[in-house]
Amino acid sequence: MSALRRLLPGLLLAALPVLVHAHGEAVSIPSVAARDVPRALAVRGELGAPPRGVVELKFGEIFRTPVGPLGLEPSEKLATLDGKRVRMVGYVVPLYPPAEDRFLLSPLAVDIGHEDESLADNIPPSAVMVHLSEPAGATIPRIPGLVRLTGTLSVGSREDAASGRVSSVQLTLDAPVTRAVRRVSREAARSAETPRHRH
Amino acid sequence: MSFVSRSGRGLPLLAATILGVLAGDAFAARISRLTPPSELFASGEESPVIARFLPGQRFDLQMTIEPDPGRTIVSFDFIVDDQSTLRPFWVDGELIHDPRATLTSTVTETGPAATCIAASGRTTGASGCKLVAGLPGNATVISRRAYSNSRAGVHTLRAIARQDDGSTISATGNFEIVGIDAESGQVAKNIVIFLGDGMGAAHRTAARIISRGYAQGKAKGLLAMDTFPNTGMVMTASLNSIVTDSAPGMQNYVTGNKANNNEEGVWPDDTRDAFDNPRYEYLSEYLHNLQGKSLGVVTTADVFDATPASMAIHTSARGNGTGIVDQFFDDRDQTGLTVLLGGGRKWFLPNPSDSTSPQPVNGSQRRKSNDYVLGDDIVNGWGVARGVLDPERDLIAEFRDAGFRYAADKTGLDAAFGAGTPDKLLGLFSYSNMNVAYDKIAGRRGDSTVVDAFGFPDQPMLDEMTDAALKVLSKNPNGFVALIEGSSIDKQAHLMDTDRWTLEVIELDRAIAVAKRFAERNPDTLVLVTADHECSGAAIIGAATVSAATLEADPDAGKGVVGTYEAARFPKYTMAEDGYPQTTHIDGKMLIGYGANADRYETWLPNRFPTRDTQQPFPPSQSPANPSVRNESSGYLITGQVPGDQATHTATDIPLSAYGRGAHHFNGVFDNTDVFFKIGQIAIGGAD
Incomplete structure (x- = not known):
């Protein structure tokens, strides 16, 4: 067996991840710098009480604990908040394929994994599908750090038509919060087009 | 050619x-x-x-x-x-x-x-x-x-x-x-394999120093595994590397053959299907067919994890959880599966949506994309189930219908024995890997912050699971093959969380003591204690030269507080009645270095929350993402020698200790696949 014949399949295999990687790069999601996160969203230091009429909902309160023998079950608190205004604090997880009107809010700072990988999926079941009250007009970007969001809660399993993702809790953002997300999304899209130069 | x-x-x-x-x-x-x-x-x-x-x-x-x-x-x-x-x-x-x-x-x-x-x-x-x-x-x-x-x-x-x-x-x-010498004396009816995942010599020594203590150079007592009469050294390489991962690391012992990394019960092939690879028969299948033995799989990991799956599952992708847990059940008449205890409930719950990002409301992880369907040739040749892509399957219900008692927590495990020993037992005590001994014991002592945050405050310890498993398995007059795995010795060594993996070794040793007592009562039993590989290049480098309070006051001290040679003296831990140290946060504590380390910030202090492990579907938000950010604001940066966020496995030989019938076969230096043929001889031909 000649050395070339032995090496060739290996060389071809070695070239493949580059192509895949290049393919993956074709659809990139813009990022926001920490200093550009709007004050209306950022969590800096101790968070005060939510505004009147708004209930604080923590991720740890979404399911009953301890976990039941046959799986997670929604908590009573969650059921009582259906249709009510709540405030949640978590990490923005942009959707894949990229979306302009919704994203996931997760208790962990994670990305959506690719279909074929993952020993465990890394989006926890308590993640909430967040809908803007109107589309941002740009891809929802990666936003670093914790954000606080206020909106109206909706409880019940719902499938997202574009991504096929099924969420058990949804949050429709209040108009002022939607405006803040729109602003940061458009700015992120603009700076992705015109990369900043170092001075 | x-x-x-x-x-x-x-x-x-x-x-x-x-x-x-x-x-x-x-x-x-x-x-x-x-x-x-x-x-x-x-x-x-x-x-x-x-x-x-x-x-x-x-x-x-x-x-x-x-x-x-x-x-x-x-x-x-x-x-x-x-x-x-x-x-x-x-x-x-x-x-x-x-x-x-x-x-x-x-x-x-x-x-x-x-x-x-x-x-x-x-x-x-x-x-x-x-x-x-x-x-x-x-x-x-x-x-x-x-x-x-x-x-x-x-x-x-x-x-x-x-x-x-x-x-x-x-x-x-x-x-x-490899032939078997027939009629070579009495055979071992029961085979118990303790697998300390990632447990090298240093991990054993560290557990001995903490739990037994030393005085003037002498150990004041021995671990249960130290008391086994025969010990050998195992070469752990896989088919494609000197450094194995946990799949070949385990399956090589129980098939006699070398697998590629990430593959179990199969050789590599050139098709994309992860379930059609060329197979070879497991010890469990071989001895179930030949002698009617039962199989027990007990682990502190998610039961789909590489080590437990490497007792019974044939796949080239160790991450294919849905297919792996389905095969455990579907092929129980081939393997004799009678006991399955561990974590991993997320794979057993129905997920009709087939969507997991985010997971469905019950937390199921089942997906079509990692399930299995086999071709006619495998079904005909091996007599196994064909399989179905069925994320909607309610596997807990199917186990129950097949006569398994199901326990969801320690209380449920005890209750399963309320009306006598059950014939078959399924225990799924958490969603993925179980919490580690450090956090389970804290919960039992009254601080349940961590286990509560994971949602599973009532998880059994490995010795309790071992005792339950041996009771069920020993009902079979033909004997059994059991794997009992201390899985998070490896997982916590990857994360370079010293306080957590040392207690994992102690937890495993307490389970070994249970099996040793069983083997004393049932002398037709062979008990092996081994590892699939060493993890993290762990080394006992010495002990802190300062008190616990000083460490806390200056977590950035780094190597300035590492006492080497005689400055290490003999760290003295106090053991509580529950068998675990009262605290690992002592004056002059034992210190561990990592030869296969990734970047980490070291404080030499216990970490309040366990670091996130990649298999947990929903770790608490307090868990640091990885060792390269854990204690970033307080610790001393130790630059890693390996890429990535975690310490890695090493190619170092690991010790194997044997007790009971045929134990004397396990002396010297041997390959991990040799263990399979030794067991075959002892179980079939006799132990002389």
Whole structure:
């Protein structure tokens, strides 16, 4: 067996991840710098009480604990908040394929994994599908750090038509919060087009 | 060795080799892979023999053929010692068995050509295609399933394929049947394997220093595993690396064969399907078929994890959780599965949506994409279930319907024995890997912050699971094979969380003590304590020269507080009645260095929350993401020597200790696959 014949399949295999990687790069999601996160969203230091009429909902309160023998079950608190205004604090997880009107809010700072990988999926079941009250007009970007969001809660399993993702809790953002997300999304899209130069 | 005969009658090897070299053609016809793997095929050397089997142990034969351009394969054979393995079997003129019709399969690239064949004519290996990337577009993978041979000695395997122009391609390899000395004394009826995942010599020593203590150079007591009369050293390499991962690390012990990293119960192949790889029979399958033994799998990990799956599951992708847990259940009549205890409930809950980002409301992780369906050849050859892509399956309900008692927590485990010992037992105590001893014990002592945050405050300890498993398994008069795994010795060593992995070794040792007591009462039992590999290059570098309070006041002290040699003295931990140290946060605590370390910030202090592990579907938000950010604001940066966020496995030999019937077979330095043949001898032929 000649050395070339032995090496060739290996060389071809070695070239493949580059192509895949290049393919993956074709659809990139813009990022926001920490200093550009709007004050209306950022969590800096101790968070005060939510505004009147708004209930604080923590991720740890979404399911009953301890976990039941046959799986997670929604908590009573969650059921009582259906249709009510709540405030949640978590990490923005942009959707894949990229979306302009919704994203996931997760208790962990994670990305959506690719279909074929993952020993465990890394989006926890308590993640909430967040809908803007109107589309941002740009891809929802990666936003670093914790954000606080206020909106109206909706409880019940719902499938997202574009991504096929099924969420058990949804949050429709209040108009002022939607405006803040729109602003940061458009700015992120603009700076992705015109990369900043170092001075 | 692979060569082509244009005459169709076979050329002398030398002439064929010269022709091949002169041709220098990357696309010349050849057999590019012959399975079982052999050095005879790979390099032309007759030794070492890579693939070895016990008499009658089943295994698959397979070849990947790269035909001449435009040619197809029209016929083939697998010939062992000049005898076809595909001969039909006739009785009184009636065809009883035709292996070619029932036990073979041919896989070619039948996926969409536009996606699966590149402009170069080579396969792309893309999603939806049949073959892996880089093969000629007409490459052909041919399998002959579930072959076995009972004649001891080295055998020659010759694979032949004929192209549609009449020329033939052939290749030669070898394998060995390791004989069993019959009637060599009393046999071991029960085989118990303790697997301290990632547990090297340093991990054992660290547990001894903490739990027994030293005085003037002498250990004040021994670990249960230290009291085993025989100890050997195990070489742990996998089929494709000196550094193994946990799949081959475990399965090599219980199949006698080397697997590639990330693969269990199979050899590598050239198809994309992770469940169609050439298989070989597990100890559990072999002894269940031969002697009617039961199988018990007990782990502190998610039960789909590489080590537990490597007792019974055949797949080339250790991450395929849905298919793995389904196979545990579907093939229980092949393996004798009677006890399955651990974490991993997320794989057993129905997920009709087949969506997991985010997971469904019950937290199920089941997906079609990691489930299994087998071809006719495997189903016919191995007598196993075909499988269905069924994320909607309610596997807990099916286990119950099949007579398994289901326990969801420690209270449920105790209750399962309320009306006598159950015949079969399923315990799923958490969603993925169970919490570690450090956090479970804290919960039992009244600080349940961590176990509450995970949602599972009532998880059993490994000694309790071991006791339950042995009670159930010992109901079988034919005996049993049991794996009992301390899985997070490895997981916490990866995370370089010293306070957590040291307690994992202590937890494992307490389970070993339970099995040792069982073996004292049941002398027809062999108990092995070993590891799949060493993890993290752990080394006991000394002890802190300062008090716990000083460490806390200055967590950035780094090497300034590491006492080496006599400055280490003898760290003194106080053990509580529950068998674990009252605290690991002591004055002059033992310190661990990591030779296979990734970047980490070290404070030498216990971490309040466990660091996130990649298999947990929903770790609490207080868990640091990885060691390279843990204690970033307070600790001392130790630059890693390996890439990534975690410490890695190492190729260092690991100790194996043996107790009970046949223990004396386990002295010296031996390969991990040798353990399988020693067990075979002791369980079938006798232990003298």
